[in-house]
Amino acid sequence: MRDHGGLPDDVAESLIDNSSFGTSGARSLGARTPVEVASGIVSNVREHQREPVGARRADGGSQPVAVADGDDPAAVGASWSHLAREELSRGLRRLRTEARMTGTAAARATGMSQSKLSKIENGLLLPSVRDVEKLLAELSAARGTRVELLELARRLHDEAEERRVVLHRGAHRHEQTVARIEALATTGRFFRNAGVPALAHSEGYLRAVLGAASSAEQVAASRSRRAQLDDLGKRFVFLLTEGALRWRVGGAEVMCEQLAHLRDVARRPNVELGVIPWAADARFPAPHGFQVYDERVVVLSVLTGSATITDPRDVREYLGLFARLERLAVRGEAAEDLLEAISDDHRELG
Structure with missing residues (x-):
């Protein structure tokens, strides 16, 4: 898995306290040059990327870094992106003005349309690093200005890449993508509110899910994924709603074969199984199933394939949701009793 380093959540304190970023600071930027503003933004990002996500306590644990009252760290990250993008566009526009070039002339000289340049200068379009390089060269920007604005552009693109959700279309590509992630991961957390995770499928359930038209290759790939459970160096945590088991x-x-298989899977030393009963008083939504690998990658299964999420902030959101869901689950003998009751109901339905 590719390691996507992200802007840590603990940027909040300095982003808010630093006059370069605060609301009042944003209104008074006119007195500062684009280079000074860009330098402030970049230096703060650099500083926080050198620090851990949480401050270390003497006992080796971590504690969250304080943020301003009511501020969501993810929202602060978005605020940083907005302000940094604003400063990049403002800096490029000011350079063009100081060079006494019209937008049309600058666009022609750098090989882009006038409308594209206008969108860049008004913060409506994030320019590529190459576009920024061409503009800075054409506008004869000083070396310090070039360094700071290019650095700002690169970090904005890094931020955009981290927030990207990648969709892998097609069932076969879905199997391949998830199999590669699972092979590298040592811990997998699986939540389902409809159906059973592929790793815990019984043979009959597997064939029912794949359907009569499934190919031998699809069946083999699914069986290969299930073999991951035999690796005692890996840990698997399955969290299923009662509704998922009644689907x-x-x-x-x-269905009865699947439920019996789940009981067997739960007895493995590297597997934990929790079932969330109908009667659990959740009081919060869990809109879809998901799986988290090694606290680094989230995979969502969708109708036409799978989506992968690697931004650390998003992954932490899913880990937090998983922890809340775990507190609703029953385990051990209570889970086995619930599985048996669900099996009895399936038998009655015939």
Whole structure:
């Protein structure tokens, strides 16, 4: 898995306290040059990227870094992006003005349309690093200005890349993508509110999910994924709602076989199984199933493939949701009793 380093959540304190970023600071930037503003933004990002996500306590634990009252760290990150983008566009516009070039002339000289340059200068379009390089060269920017504005552009693109959700289309590509991630991960957390995770499928349930038209290659790939459970160096945490286990992908025989298989899977030394009963008083939504690998990658299964999320802030959101869901689950004998009760209901339905 690719390691996507992100802007840490603990930027909040200095982003808010530093006059370069605060609301009042944003209104008074006119007295500062684009280079000074860009330098302030970049130096703050550099500083926080050198520090851990949480301050270390003497006992080796971590504690969150304080943020301003009511501020969501993810929102602060978005605020940083907005302000940094604003300063990049303002800096480029000021350079063009100081060079006494019209927008049309600057656009022609750098090989872009006038409308594109206008969008860049008004903060409506994030220019590529190459576009920034061409503009800075054409506008004869001083070396210090070039360094700071290019650095700002690169960091904005890094931020945009980190926040990207990648969709892998097609069932086969989905299997390949998830299999590669699972092979590298040592811990997998799986939440389902409809159906059973592929790693815990019984043979009959697997065939029911894939359908009669499934290819031998698809069946083999799914079986290969299930073999991951045999690796005792890996840890698997399955969290299923009662509704997911009552969702009938096959008849009573298929469902009862699946529930018996889940009981067997739960007895493995590297597996934890929790079931969230109907009666659990959640009081918060869990809109879809997901899986988290090694606290670094989230995978969402969608109808046409899978989506992967690697931004650390988003991954932490899913880990937090998973922890809340875990507190609703029953385990051990209580989970086995619930699985048996659900099996009885499937048998009655026939």
